[in-house]
Amino acid sequence: MSDHDSDAASSSSRRAFLRRLALASAGAAAGAASFDLAAAAPVQRRETRHWDASTDVLVVGSGAGGIAAAIDARRAGAEVLVLEKFQVPGGSSSISGGVCYLGGGTALQKALGFSDSVEAMHDYIIAASGLHASPEKVQRYCEGSVEHFDWLVGNGVVYAQKFSDEKEISIPDGSLYYSGSERVWPFRERIPPAPRGHVPPSPHLIGGRDLMHALLDAAQRAGVQLRTRQSAERLIVEADGSIAGAMVVDERVPGSPKTLAIRARRGVVLAAGGFIHNREMVQRFAPELYACSAPWGRGGDLGIGILMGMAVGGAVQRMHHGFVVIPIYPPEDIVKGIIVNARGQRFVPEDGYYGLLGHEIAFHQDGRAWLIADDAIAYKWDDFRLPVAATAPSIAELETRLGMPPGALVQSVDYYNAHARDGADPLLHKAAKFVAPLGRAPYTAYDLSVQNVFAPVHTFGGLQTDVDARVIGAFGDPIPGLYAAGRTAASIPVAPYIGSGISVGDASFFGRRAGRHAAQRKV
Template structure:
């Protein structure tokens, strides 16, 4: 029997045991398109077919059904919810949402746009970002209407709320240089429930709404290849059900929403080797890139396949941010208070996957944790440097320079906020291994199919592929590397999933 997500919590390490047991897949041999002339008889018919049951797919299904289409949603696994159910359930929203207004938080579309467009990666998708920011207030109202619970509670603590607070600073807004590029505002909107269960709760609400509207959901159905007409229009999909191939005819459109490729080791090695080296492939067990490969199989263009998030979650606790992050040369390379997606990106993509957190007695972890292991401990910085085989004098110079200015409340290099800025003084000193291969270093992919703002899949000439739509991590959407805030991925999935569903419902013919 196919199951929805449950209320049961899960530890990070427990989750990983399940994920790492999943065999890595290679690029699907069946990704190449099949001509409709090869289909002797269709086994099923639907108006809109959505492939994938995460936030993007279910949002697309809801909107397609609301637009009057008959909708079938298929999921390859026995459990619905996708990677979204594993997430914190954060949606990055701003510009004056109902929750921001209730908590008297000042924000604007302009400042939200400046943050996303200026702080993230180079050449961001400005058309999508603009639309996302302008539609953010309405989109949050839509989430409320789906029954997702939010509380009128704000927290200023760094990191995903473990209580029932629903609004927080979910990204790098307050760190330099972001705070000088856009006015910071809390934009992380998370379901108001205890623990890391926001993703489950968000998906429960969306799935419940989809069923109530009459969307047909079917699990244990794996999409294999797209079927095309002679003019290139998508006519249907070949799937595997109960061990047999079935042909599903689609009258209006197919929405690819079956996730990224973090569990496809061959694709990772080819496209995103920095993510390949990260210790924790974070995502649904079936994130093998099937939707991306099916799209490529009918001529779709793929963008930013090297990008993704790499996470170095050194906080909470916040007091460890008074330590310093150094690379293999014993030098600082970033403000330690940066969002953990920005920290992880700097380590994975720009420091060859190697970094250490240097703490003193007051900034060291005061409790047992196994995310980052101590690899050196000594009464002097020089002994720490020797144990780590840093260049002679490099770490000592780094700490001396940092301490000199921190004593005056200054950080000339990275402008760390005064709340975390003080000299490192007082043994024991400890070095914590933050390397991508050894630390708890989750990673997920952001590369995917090239689409319009309405989810229409494009080829390399920017022409649409009729009848084919995509959303979420099947696409190259708003999230880029570095990942600058929690909620941009789920926000992108729900917002553009809705648009793809509406566009697919219009389709070719009813």
């Protein structure tokens, strides 16, 4: 076996391990999860003989959406109970980068000398989200962004006054960066770019852990009650269709689960995550995501919140949408390469946010693409993220080894090089700092196909909600007493994903609105 073959085998082994790790993180529960509405069928209130516990607002899930809902519901005067399926609270938010996409002139933006406006933030999110944007929600989110940043800080989330210009979460001690495609064409030409990725400083990319530690501590100080190893599985419905509470499985005593009826006098907030670890649901609703190599999220992302909402008549939206990350950087030099499809043609600006790259490959290129690099920019180590598909002394031979149409890749590289020598990219308008001709042999093709590359993925589809996070029924009216936030709801995050932090930002922002509305609901 050659050194190259040995390296490739080693890289493949590491990728296989990461895929197994991602799949295993769902735990044993994921193996039993399926698209089974019957298992989530509601219980009628008249069939509930007694209540085992009561609260004003019952929150299902302890990620950013659930804990934000709990904090603001409690501060609005409600008694609040949060249920977490697993022993450790925090949900998928706790293993995220901890980025919140915020702008419009936050205190951190101003302190670091950046000018931003609600209008610019709004226009970028709408433009980058494409046809699936939620205009009213985006407007509320942008208008409330400055206050939401202040709320995070007020709840103990720490940010450093340091900007990072690199194309990645600031490492090790920065807190503000360009987390999307704000400086990518065509957005940079139409909308004043500003850095909006706000993240707790972290040398090991564990900002999500720090974010959730702060919010969980704030919830405890506010008087929120949190129970771990308890999971809601069915809603309890009054005769008029309003939500009265939930049937909960209590697994605090190993091997002796109990079923409890918990009353929610004012409302239930479903914030139980998405469904990336419910493989049957993913295969049914989001086949493009099912093909990706690394399902990503905490083990509770089994879709149970979505299923419970559907079972009581809740409408769902954008169930095929999700976030596909193909992290070709860091280092930034690799962005000077070109990304091509099976026809040897470029189709996406390589300096785009890596969620944009993943989206274009997964949804528009049948999940197949290659990154072409010369020796000047190729990785100088065996990078587990990107398997090497082929190396060759010339572009023509590389094209042959990849099985592309004769002359197609050669033509793409020749065209790119002809303009790159002048620092230009008239086809896709890559930023000048990333434009350089490919001319130093050998040439390497990295496999970006979603089944082979390290491609973390999670879901965005979920229950339809309004601006107060009320779940909308199939006939267009809110279901009384039922709310959803985070990835249990279909909200601002869509495909393509506009930038790191819009998911956690959306979850915490609309989680707060859910909590306040539920706490003030008249019953």
